[in-house]
Amino acid sequence: MQSLPNTQLSFKKSSSVNINFLAAGVVIVLLALIFWCVFFFVWGYFHVSQRILPGVTAAGVQVGGMTISEAEAAIHEQWNMGHQVLIGSEDQWWRTPSLSLGIYVDSVKIARDAFEMGRGSGALAEWITILLGGQPSGGPEILFNEEMARNTLTQISQLVYAAPQPNEIVYENGQWVAKGGLNGKALDVERAVLILRSDPGRVLSQGQLELTYVPIAVETVNSEILQVLNQIGNRPLTASLYDPFSGDIRDYEIGMDRIGPYLGWDAQTQSMTLNTTGLIAEVTTMLETSQGVKVRMDDDLSAVEEAWKSGRSLEFSVVDLPRPYQVESGDTLLKISQKFRLPYWYILQANPGIQPNSLIVGAEITIPSRNEMLPLPYVRNKRIVISIPEQRMRVYENGEQVHEFIVSTGIATSPTFPGVYQVRTHELSAYASNWDLTMPHFLGIYEAWPGFMNGIHGLPTLSNGRILWGNVLGGPASYGCIILSLENAELLYQWAEDGVVVEIIG
Template sequence: MRTRPVAHGGTPHTRQTLSRGCAGLSVGLILALLLILGGVAVFAAWILLDVALQPYEGRIYPNVYVSGVDLGGLTAEEAALRLAEVAAQYEGAEFVLRDGERAWPVPWAEMGISLDVEGTVQRALDAGRTDSDWKTVLGILFGRYEVAPLFKVDPEAARAVLERLSPEVSIPPIDATLRLEEGRLIPVPGQRGRVLDVEATLETIVSTVAYLGPDNEVALAFRSVPPRVADARPALAEAEEMLGRSLALSAYDVLTEETFTWTLGREEIAAWLRVGPTEDGGGIRVEADPEAVRATLTELAAEMGEGRGFRLEEAVPSVIEALEAGGGSVPLYVTHPARTYTVQAGDRLTTIAAKFGMPPGLIAEANPGVDLDWLWVGQQLTIPSQDILTPYIPVPGKRIVINLAEQRMRVYENGQLLYEWPVSTGIPSSPTYRGIFQVLDKEENAYASQWDLWMPYFLAIYRVGGDVYNGIHALPILSNGQRLWEGLLGSPASYGCIILGVEEAEILYSWAEVGVLVIIE
């Protein structure tokens, strides 16, 4: 039996497996080679990119722009100078503050908004360097790369703008109040107000400008403000009691001798009432609103005409005080305007003074720089208000009248003649002036340094000029004890004052208080 030789080339299956193994080895080798080649390419590209960027060490990469201005290749210092062109683009720009439909455009300069040069340069330097991939870098090298500018705000300038705007946009709260409708008091609830929140708005402005840019509008922020009194119903009873009071106002005009009277009752007082918290804040009370009282008195003053008015700074408190005390009478002072006089032919200072009953020295004080010894026709002079001669509300029912021609004084009380005495007034070279005056001050024994004499029972009645006053007093006494002008009563003898006998002067001094009218005619 013969044995068949065995082939050593392997089976077909074995040959197929070997073939596949060689093919796999070839693919892996190829992939490895490709990876090596890719790495070499990347490395080469990185080397080339590094070489390309080498000249820009410490400089802005090429093709980097800010608002259209090319900063490529510049150092930080050079770029800062170039950014002046960018800053010029925003001259006249406005930042808009908004509250609903209302808007307030504010110039950047006023708002304190400016280009942040340092921040913008740093942003340009960071382009392609910080958090940038190779695609961004290639885009910068072979294209155009825009960098948004940065802006900053001067907080103090912006705060000043907001503080100026605050009164315009803030709304004060409205306290609850009471309103008279068809004779009945109706409580009106209070309303909340608002005030501009300057600090919150400022914080929004700073962050908006820094992160979004100054082209974005900012809405104003507000804080709600509650009224002091939200409900007026607890004050109804007190208000009703006050409406039952009445005020009788009177005003006497010393120039025209007119007496004006007004009676104010429920309707007028209701317009004044407001509800406010008590001093301890634990409740509410009814009070008169000074501004409402002022408005009423202004209307009443207009009824007098001729530019007359009231001294509101004292009239308003007087009226409120009387109302709080339960009502009653309130005398008011009548004010008069200064006047303008046009010089006529033949006028002299003394004749003009006599025409207006105003001492010449006071006219001179009202016309500084005017040579009153050389008046010319058509010249305009200021005549002071009558109020400087009669500054007090006249004492009712009392009056002193001095007749220069008769050299007599008559004293009246409630329209009846009380005393009549001879007097001595000023000599021609130092006359007593005519006019409507008032007892301004009292001094039991006044000293006149100009003449070195004492004036017993002195009643000052008008200022001649400077600190010199003329008045009514007893026969004066020189420093050596000699009494002047005894036996001359009934004829001019003084330097401008009105002289009485000693007993008569003492009686008048006791009778006349400050504010009594003195008429010299």
């Protein structure tokens, strides 16, 4: 009877152990159930939302929870744009994204592979790997795009290209000599592409690509060129200065001491050059200083070098500038126009508001340039001179008088204006409607009034056939024109081309 209590105690201990095991089993089952519920919930969520499973790392980039496009962008940014390569040599270096050199990873493929983790036949094992942090080791495959690399290297080659500097041909101490000269260089694009193609991963890991260059040899100057230059490059330039107001022509020799500083050598075209703008500016200043007048060049600037090489004279002419004039006692506008040898209306037009019949003594008016009466290129070797006091015309060619004609100029109430003009127009038979007469072999020389041209012509004929002023030739008779006999008018008409200067002396 005394052993019963011990038996009951043993039974109680056994029951307690069983209950503990049962509770532990329930907890384990519940935890497993929770785990699988969470697993399937997360698995289902990421399948439905099309996102990469959490904790996934691709190419060293945390892409868990991202969509494929987000993961692709993150991988592209870190690998293709985030990796910089130092490229260059010597003292010229540039930093550029590795992608610009054609070094890249396939971010789309890597992102898709990351998306497939935990979704294939080995999904459970991959999940366990992800949970345990056991991501695949090693970097992504480094790829190379040659076209992209060539495009970038071609752009760099344009920056680093150095053209050879040929021997500089200069004019020194009265002769042409060759000086200096340097080789050029060009980027060796093919070698750079070969390095990138053979191991783009090494370039990426080193972060540097050293470029090499191909030398470009300079061409030396042929001694025969210097010989030719010294033959043709030592001739002087002749400047011919024409004064249309006096008829004088003076020639000036421009020596090599003035021309030399404006000579050069074009290595590309292998030809001598002349700074025509600078040279003509100096020659013009020299002529103005020596003559005390304003000067212009009548040749085109493009003709300067040809004139120098061929030995032809360059043509310059004297220019008359506008000037102020102070009205004196007894002056009238007509007297002032005769004094300065300009048509009356031309001075009137240059001074708007002036009262021509009541000039104020001491007032300042503008006398316009006489060059306005000379609008055409000059015919330098011919000149017509008309003397109003003598009623004579003298015709000159190459400085020699070739004709002398009797003329009739304008009457006192309609005078011929003294001045320096040009033959502007040729009309075989001009008609004056004011007087109903024709003027044979008409040479227009100046406007007596705007739109009204005075000229040189033969004896006029009325519409009824009557010839005027034949019996008074040699005295003032016209309304401003210069009258010749019919024979002389025809001769002059054929001889004087447009541009011949006509000087009328009062």
